Amino acid sequence: xxxxxxVSADSLHEDFRIAGCSDSxxxxxxxxxxxxxxxxxxxxxxxxxxxxxxIDHMTYEEGTYENAEAQLQICREELKKYRKAMKDxxxxxxxxxSPIVYSRDDVELGxx
Numbered sequence: 001x002x003x004x005x006x007v008s009a010d011s012l013h014e015d016f017r018i019a020g021c022s023d024s025x026x027x028x029x030x031x032x033x034x035x036x037x038x039x040x041x042x043x044x045x046x047x048x049x050x051x052x053x054x055i056d057h058m059t060y061e062e063g064t065y066e067n068a069e070a071q072l073q074i075c076r077e078e079l080k081k082y083r084k085a086m087k088d089x090x091x092x093x094x095x096x097x098s099p100i101v102y103s104r105d106d107v108e109l110g111x112x
Contacts, residue, residue: 019068021075028068030060040068 016031028040038060041048047065051057 019071019075021072021079023076023079026072026075028071032058038064040065040072042069042072045069 013033016034018027018029018031020027026040026042029036030038035051037051037058038047038049045065047060047068049057049059
């Protein structure tokens with residue numbers, strides 16, 4: 001037997017991560033409440049914590065940058081697989097279902 005007295009979905013903070021890659025570049029970034037708190041600097045091979053001095057500094061674990069590098073390599077391998085799989089798929093070129101006509105002059109509703 002179990003019972004739930006109350007449930008709340010209110011959140012105090014919003015945690016966000018962006019990760020991606022291309023042949024020549026990569027991105028791995030963490031943010032909290034819309035503020036960037038950590039990102040991988042793949043050029044200088046280190047993690048950067050661009051937090052302002054007036055907040056309590058948050059530090060990421062040892063190995064976070066190394067994990068970002070590993071994820072970047074996985075991303076690039078997956079990118080190669082997707083490109084190979086998508087190479088022979090023809091691009092759809094369906095014409096519009098009805099012609100689209102644009103007026104030369106600005107038009108306002110209700111005016112002649």
